[in-house]
Amino acid sequence: MSVLKAENVTHYFDGLAAVSGFNLNLEPYELVGIIGPNGAGKTTIFNLITGVYKATRGSISFDGAEIVGRTPSAITALGIARTFQNIRLFKELSVLDNVRIAHYARVKYSPVEALLHMGRFQKEEEEIIGHSMDLLAFLKLDAYADEVSKNLPYGLQRRLEIARALATRPQLLLLDEPAAGMNPNEVSQLMEFIKWIRKEFDLTILLIEHQMHLVMNICERLLVLDFGETIAEGLPRDIQKNPRVLEVYLGEVKC
Amino acid sequence: MMINTSRIRQFKEKLETKRWLLPALLVFVFALSLVIQQFELLDPYVQLIIMYVGINIILTLSLNLINGYMGEFSVGHAGFMAIGAYVASFLTVKVFPADMAAWLFPLAVMAGGAVAGVVGLVVAFPSFKTRGDYLAIVTLAFGMIVKSVIENIDALGGPRGFLGMEKLSTLPWVFFWVLVSVWVIRNLIYSNFGRGVLSIREDEIASDLMSVNTNHVKVLAFTVSSFFAGIAGGLFAHLLQFINPRAFDIIKSTDILIMVYLGGIGSIAGSVIGATVYTVLLEVLRPMGIWRMVFMPLVLVLLMIFRPRGIMGLREFRWFVPVRDMLASRLWREKKAGT
Numbered sequence: 021m022s023v024l025k026a027e028n029v030t031h032y033f034d035g036l037a038a039v040s041g042f043n044l045n046l047e048p049y050e051l052v053g054i055i056g057p058n059g060a061g062k063t064t065i066f067n068l069i070t071g072v073y074k075a076t077r078g079s080i081s082f083d084g085a086e087i088v089g090r091t092p093s094a095i096t097a098l099g100i101a102r103t104f105q106n107i108r109l110f111k112e113l114s115v116l117d118n119v120r121i122a123h124y125a126r127v128k129y130s131p132v133e134a135l136l137h138m139g140r141f142q143k144e145e146e147e148i149i150g151h152s153m154d155l156l157a158f159l160k161l162d163a164y165a166d167e168v169s170k171n172l173p174y175g176l177q178r179r180l181e182i183a184r185a186l187a188t189r190p191q192l193l194l195l196d197e198p199a200a201g202m203n204p205n206e207v208s209q210l211m212e213f214i215k216w217i218r219k220e221f222d223l224t225i226l227l228i229e230h231q232m233h234l235v236m237n238i239c240e241r242l243l244v245l246d247f248g249e250t251i252a253e254g255l256p257r258d259i260q261k262n263p264r265v266l267e268v269y270l271g272e273v274k275c
Numbered sequence: 276m277m278i279n280t281s282r283i284r285q286f287k288e289k290l291e292t293k294r295w296l297l298p299a300l301l302v303f304v305f306a307l308s309l310v311i312q313q314f315e316l317l318d319p320y321v322q323l324i325i326m327y328v329g330i331n332i333i334l335t336l337s338l339n340l341i342n343g344y345m346g347e348f349s350v351g352h353a354g355f356m357a358i359g360a361y362v363a364s365f366l367t368v369k370v371f372p373a374d375m376a377a378w379l380f381p382l383a384v385m386a387g388g389a390v391a392g393v394v395g396l397v398v399a400f401p402s403f404k405t406r407g408d409y410l411a412i413v414t415l416a417f418g419m420i421v422k423s424v425i426e427n428i429d430a431l432g433g434p435r436g437f438l439g440m441e442k443l444s445t446l447p448w449v450f451f452w453v454l455v456s457v458w459v460i461r462n463l464i465y466s467n468f469g470r471g472v473l474s475i476r477e478d479e480i481a482s483d484l485m486s487v488n489t490n491h492v493k494v495l496a497f498t499v500s501s502f503f504a505g506i507a508g509g510l511f512a513h514l515l516q517f518i519n520p521r522a523f524d525i526i527k528s529t530d531i532l533i534m535v536y537l538g539g540i541g542s543i544a545g546s547v548i549g550a551t552v553y554t555v556l557l558e559v560l561r562p563m564g565i566w567r568m569v570f571m572p573l574v575l576v577l578l579m580i581f582r583p584r585g586i587m588g589l590r591e592f593r594w595f596v597p598v599r600d601m602l603a604s605r606l607w608r609e610k611k612a613g614t
């Protein structure tokens with residue numbers, strides 16, 4: 021059964037179609053890329069999947085359940101996590117707290133138990149610290165646990181965003197331009213890293229990228245978006261030769 | 276004069292590790308407050324100021340939860356305070372039998388807090404969709420509504436005010452409620468809900484997308500915050516023994532705002548310091564007369580320039596931080612090394 025299924029998803033901003041007739045079917049463990057020039061509607065698709073915007077038309081189902089109309093926190097709790105094009109960490113909070121917050125939906129103790137330090141409170145709090153630190157250690161971030169997250173170097177902030185997303189225990193991970201602002205060396209490391217977390221956490225991954233050549237080697241399938249429309253879909257090597265795609269990317273290839 | 280700063284720092288660190296001192300100190304101060312009250316050891320005027328400080332600490336903590344920890348902007352907290360003050364006063368004067376009023380006083384204060392809390396829960400709803408300037412306007416309007424509603428209820432004395440309360444607020448009671456508010460805020464902040472509150476301040480959208488149910492968190496924060504503002508109101512009414520709607524207008528809300536930003540956002544220690552410094556300074560500067568009202572805002576402006584987050588902004592006195600949180604990564608490392 022498919023992990024994510026988007027059917028004829030359309031979204032308007034003030035009468036302007038940012039996404040129109042978008043279809044996507046993600047099988048478990050797939051790694052699919054969405055590419056397209058500036059303003060093509062890539063980030064909007066992530067915002068529609070995660071409930072930040074409600075699709076004007078169409079349906080999105082996750083694990084067979086319709087998710088259009090649910091709140092972002094409910095959708096995340098179901099198993100979809102994401103990172104952001106412009107890093108959105110909880111800047112003033114520590115690295116550990118950033119990851120701890122992502123455990124929110126799994127906590128069972130009530131505010132009263134928290135107030136009185138009773139019942140499940142102590143045990144669950146210790147578990148959250150344990151899980152968070154284990155996860156940080158796994159992603160080689162544990163040394164920074166007590167740092168204020170805004171003080172981390174850029175690359176580590178990106179990695180922390182992924183760690184935080186993983187802490188919600190997703191089945192589907194959405195990465196919005198994870199390579200933005202990285203040099204070619206860092207980009208190839210990042211691509212290995214993405215493959216590695218997919219294996220370790222058994223993830224389905226949907227990845228947005230602006231530049232086509234970055235995702236050629238890692239994505240099994242690509243979708244190309246332009247002005248909200250899907251203009252091509254298929255294997256990376258076919259996409260590379262697709263005349264419509266080349267036309268759209270003519271100005272972009274140079275950079 | 277030479278000050279040996281490293282000596283002072285050493286002393287400070289030593290002090291901070293002796294955490295048992297805090298409960299010991301609190302019990303001692305509570306006992307002291309009982310003794311002072313019983314034997315009139317302190318000048319009544321000084322007692323009055325100390326109680327003002329206590330009430331202001333509760334108010335500052337209450338507002339800090341919303342404005343400091345959660346990063347919303349409420350300017351209507353005097354409204355919650357008014358609700359607590361009027362409910363508690365109405366109960367002790369009109370409802371409870373006069374000879375029992377002293378005994379039922381805690382109940383009256385609680386009831387005032389509870390009613391304020393329920394109203395706070397309702398005010399939380401506009402905060403689901405609005406924030407920043409717009410929420411500030413909503414809370415401003417709320418404060419005005421409370422004031423004009425009270426002005427129009429004859430049973431509460433309308434604009435003339437309400438009196439007849441006995442002086443039931445005492446040092447031990449005020450101290451007790453300060454402790455409760457510090458304890459509640461601290462335990463909530465260092466829990467899942469508190470982390471939710473902080474994440475809303477840092478980035479509300481990211482918070483939602485990290486599975487935080489921000490609506491729940493806001494309802495809880497507003498309820499707790501307005502509960503304590505109500506408690507402060509009840510104490511205030513039974514200290515002054517006279518309240519009128521004008522005592523809870525925008526100026527009062529502004530006072531609380533100043534104490535929050537003076538002491539520092541997102542900090543219990545900051546709230547205590549901010550409320551204490553502001554209250555005491557206002558009293559000390561009383562001889563300055565009208566110039567006081569020039570001096571205080573000036574202090575605030577300078578503070579915002581040189582220390583925009585207030586005295587303790589986003590920092591905490593270590594005794595207030597649970598050991599589990601303060602040493603989280605270290606304890607985890609020790610556990611790993613052990614196994």
Ligand SMILES: Nc1ncnc2c1ncn2[C@@H]1O[C@H](COP(=O)(O)OP(=O)(O)OP(=O)(O)O)[C@@H](O)[C@H]1O
Pocket residue numbers: 033034038056057058059060061062063064065105230
């Ligand atoms: N909140 C919004 N309100 C109005 N218009 C919006 C909003 N968000 C996006 N848009 C518009 O929708 C279109 C698609 O934007 P989107 O951010 O999805 O593009 P993108 O493919 O992610 O581009 P980029 O590569 O620059 O990140 C753009 O024309 C953008 O201006």
Ligand SMILES: [Mg+2]
Pocket residue numbers: 062063064105
């Ligand atoms: Mg984008």
